[in-house]
Amino acid sequence: MPVSWLEQLVQRSRRLLQARAQRHLPPRPRVAVVTDSAAALPAEWVAQPDIADWLRIVPMPVMISGQIYGDGMDDVRAALLMGLAEGKEIKTSRPSPGLFQRTYAELEGLGFDAIVSVHISAELSGTVEAAGLAAAGVGIPVEVVDTRTVAMCQGFAVIAAVLAAQTGAEAREVADRARAAARASDVVFYVPSLEQLRRGGRVGAAAGFLGSLLAIKPLLGVRDGAIVPLERIRTAAKAQTRLQQLAIRRIEQLEYSPQLAVHYFGNEAEAQELARQMSAHVGDPVLVTPVPSVLAAHTGLGVLAVVIGPELPGAS
Numbered sequence: 001m002p003v004s005w006l007e008q009l010v011q012r013s014r015r016l017l018q019a020r021a022q023r024h025l026p027p028r029p030r031v032a033v034v035t036d037s038a039a040a041l042p043a044e045w046v047a048q049p050d051i052a053d054w055l056r057i058v059p060m061p062v063m064i065s066g067q068i069y070g071d072g073m074d075d076v077r078a079a080l081l082m083g084l085a086e087g088k089e090i091k092t093s094r095p096s097p098g099l100f101q102r103t104y105a106e107l108e109g110l111g112f113d114a115i116v117s118v119h120i121s122a123e124l125s126g127t128v129e130a131a132g133l134a135a136a137g138v139g140i141p142v143e144v145v146d147t148r149t150v151a152m153c154q155g156f157a158v159i160a161a162v163l164a165a166q167t168g169a170e171a172r173e174v175a176d177r178a179r180a181a182a183r184a185s186d187v188v189f190y191v192p193s194l195e196q197l198r199r200g201g202r203v204g205a206a207a208g209f210l211g212s213l214l215a216i217k218p219l220l221g222v223r224d225g226a227i228v229p230l231e232r233i234r235t236a237a238k239a240q241t242r243l244q245q246l247a248i249r250r251i252e253q254l255e256y257s258p259q260l261a262v263h264y265f266g267n268e269a270e271a272q273e274l275a276r277q278m279s280a281h282v283g284d285p286v287l288v289t290p291v292p293s294v295l296a297a298h299t300g301l302g303v304l305a306v307v308i309g310p311e312l313p314g315a316s
Contacts (some may be wrong), residue, residue, distance in 0.1 A: 008312060030168065030170075031170070032112040032114075033054055033116050033118060033158060034056045034104070034116070034118070035056075035057055035119060035158045036057065036059075036120055037057055037060045038060060038120040038127070038154060038292055038294055038295055039151070039157075041152075041159075055162055058100060059095065063093065064089075064090050065089055080293050084301050085301065094129070095130055097133040099134075100117070100130055100134030104134060104135065104142055108138050108140045114140055114141045114143070116171055117131045117144045118158050119146060119147060121147060121150055121225035123148070143171050143175045147178065148182060148225035149182050149225065151187060151261075151295060152261040152307040154182065156181045156185045160178055161174050161181075184310035187308070188230065188305065188306050189219070189299070189305035190303065190305070191217075191218060191220065192302040216232040217236050218233075230246065240270070244278065247308060250308050251281050252281075254308075257284070257311070259310065260279075260306065261306075262288045262304070263304070263307065264304055265291045265303050266302060267302050267303075267304065270304060
């Protein structure tokens with residue numbers, strides 16, 4: 001059975017740490033990486049001890065009928081599924097500057113020399129601003145990276161940053177690796193309705209679709225940090241087929257085999273089938289992972305997304 005790119009990343013982290021030991025570098029890295037929960041990072045990767053030493057994930061609040069949940073809490077996904085199904089008022093917010101400052105201060109206390117903080121597009125959230133405000137309150141340099149994207153596109157940037165930090169790279173190089181990975185990533189996604197995006201004010205250039213809100217099944221992407229319309233399709237079945245076609249077209253334009261991820265919310269069976277079909281175009285298993293709650297609050301139930309990532313770090 002082919003080894004997934006996620007498993008290859010875990011193996012690569014272990015090799016990097018072994019190389020550090022052989023070079024007699026300090027076991028504690030010089031640069032820490034911070035991100036937010038919109039990055040949709042695979043739980044299996046985050047849980048690896050080799051990753052946890054380098055990475056902190058700041059949760060983004062989700063408010064359901066006035067009750068605040070931190071993204072990543074055990075009960076938020078179930079509450080959000082119920083809230084969306086029942087049409088409850090759902091809002092999201094950026095993490096507070098205070099929460100970022102406490103996270104940065106913890107890492108400073110652990111002996112890190114610098115921090116690279118990698119975040120959701122400033123066009124979609126105030127998270128970058130909050131991180132920047134917090135950076136002034138700690139005694140080590142903090143470089144804030146606006147990835148200009150979201151979900152696993154942002155996640156791939158975080159992964160690249162962590163891998164760079166594990167090699168002993170300076171903060172500037174770690175940040176540059178994150179930006180390069182974000183630029184090399186792309187996302188195409190389908191939502192059954194623009195209603196949740198409209199309510200949250202996240203439709204941006206897709207606002208032109210709203211005149212026929214109930215009659216179309218929009219395909220969307222992220223360009224220059226904002227959500228943009230790609231195509232409008234009349235039925236869900238045709239939209240999902242077209243989603244796959246657009247993703248395949250993008251893959252065929254590349255000169256390498258990219259890392260792929262499929263996101264969903266409330267429709268795992270559809271996501272698994274889409275991933276199975278997409279795997280034939282890269283020759284590896286495709287990661288299937290839910291949309292983070294802070295994003296699902298805006299995309300709604302039934303979202304499907306294909307994320308085309310950069311080349312696997314270290315691939316020949």
